[in-house]
Amino acid sequence: MDLxxxxxxxxxxxxxxPDERRAEIAxxxxxxxxxxxxxxxxxxxxxxxxxxxxxxxxxxxxxxxxDAHINGLIRLKLALTEQHPTIKPYDQDPWSAxxxxxxxxxxxxxxxxxxxxxxxxxxxxxxxxxxxxxxFEHPEIGTVTIDMHVGMLSWHGRHHVAHxxxxxxxxxxx
Amino acid sequence: MANEAAAVDPRxxxxxxxxxxxxxxxxxxxxxxxxxxxPGxxxxxxxxxxxxxxxxxxxxxxxxxxxxxxxxxxxxxNSFVRFKLALTEKEPTIKPYEQDLWAGLSDSALPIEISLSLxxxxxxxxxxxxxxxxxxxxxxxLRHPxxxxxTLDENLCIYSWHGRHHVAHxxxxxxxxxxx
Numbered sequence: 001m002d003l004x005x006x007x008x009x010x011x012x013x014x015x016x017x018p019d020e021r022r023a024e025i026a027x028x029x030x031x032x033x034x035x036x037x038x039x040x041x042x043x044x045x046x047x048x049x050x051x052x053x054x055x056x057x058x059x060x061x062x063x064x065x066x067d068a069h070i071n072g073l074i075r076l077k078l079a080l081t082e083q084h085p086t087i088k089p090y091d092q093d094p095w096s097a098x099x100x101x102x103x104x105x106x107x108x109x110x111x112x113x114x115x116x117x118x119x120x121x122x123x124x125x126x127x128x129x130x131x132x133x134x135x136f137e138h139p140e141i142g143t144v145t146i147d148m149h150v151g152m153l154s155w156h157g158r159h160h161v162a163h164x165x166x167x168x169x170x171x172x173x174x
Numbered sequence: 175m176a177n178e179a180a181a182v183d184p185r186x187x188x189x190x191x192x193x194x195x196x197x198x199x200x201x202x203x204x205x206x207x208x209x210x211x212x213p214g215x216x217x218x219x220x221x222x223x224x225x226x227x228x229x230x231x232x233x234x235x236x237x238x239x240x241x242x243x244x245x246x247x248x249x250x251x252n253s254f255v256r257f258k259l260a261l262t263e264k265e266p267t268i269k270p271y272e273q274d275l276w277a278g279l280s281d282s283a284l285p286i287e288i289s290l291s292l293x294x295x296x297x298x299x300x301x302x303x304x305x306x307x308x309x310x311x312x313x314x315x316l317r318h319p320x321x322x323x324x325t326l327d328e329n330l331c332i333y334s335w336h337g338r339h340h341v342a343h344x345x346x347x348x349x350x351x352x353x354x
Binding site: 063066067070071073074077078080081082085086087088090091094095098099100103104108109111112114115116118119120122123126 | 276291306
């Protein structure tokens with residue numbers, strides 16, 4: 001198993017079918033609960049262990065996921081309220097090295113992620129099919145449709161849940 | 175009368191933000207404390223309001239109490255991101271947002287508990303970040319495309335005010351309406 005890409009790499013799709021969209025939104029809704037299950041029972045020392053050699057600690061992964069999806073909610077709202085806005089990317093490694101990402105209890109970011117996803121899912125469920133073709137400009141990736149953004153958020157959440165789940169499996173000798 | 179009217183301007187119940195580009199350590203400590211207290215104060219301010227009361231504009235032509243709670247969460251998520259950008263990049267240009275259009279999106283109709291919980295968790299992380307910043311970090315800057323350069327000290331002034339500003343909107347409405 002590839003420890004860095006346990007669910008494979010992201011495949012970006014600019015347009016989703018209604019079924020694909022429904023499935024991705026349902027996955028986004030499940031991510032906070034799945035992360036909570038993946039974290040259950042880990043000790044503070046285990047939370048402060050890298051999930052793979054030279055990777056972030058489990059704690060950093062959880063805080064990173066909240067950071068990333070705060071940015072994800074902001075980008076979604078920008079795309080819905082402006083015509084093709086250029087969003088501000090962020091430098092995820094230095095963000096993860098900031099004190100809150102390194103040391104805060106993971107429960108804080110689980111609560112944050114839960115609320116951010118609730119707001120995200122309500123917005124996504126209220127959109128008309130045409131809204132999913134709205135776009136933002138990512139300075140490094142280029143044009144991103146809301147469909148593509150939904151696929152990215154779903155993959156990204158499951159990617160990090162799988163990091164924590166596979167770390168726990170390895171601890172248990174599985 | 176004019177003075178009295180100005181004193182109770184429903185838009186600015188605690189006055190406008192005091193924007194200081196440089197704070198003393200004591201001024202900083204007070205503002206970080208205010209940020210730490212904001213989610214709890216907002217929860218107290220909205221406690222016991224009925225759904226119909228939550229859907230009442232806090233002033234004529236203004237947002238409803240519900241929109242206001244979701245707006246504080248939106249605004250402070252953006253602010254948290256801006257602090258982190260300024261701490262990890264050299265003078266980043268941040269992305270402003272259209273707050274009125276954001277408040278019109280469907281998530282602003284959600285139960286307020288979601289944004290109260292969001293705000294509680296967000297402020298916990300924000301306060302850990304602020305308490306661990308070195309004095310020199312507060313001189314770091316970001317560029318707001320419409321306002322110009324802003325130091326993190328000034329941003330701390332703006333957001334410690336911003337939370338209290340909206341809490342005061344709710345408490346002033348409750349007093350006017352007798353919803354106590």
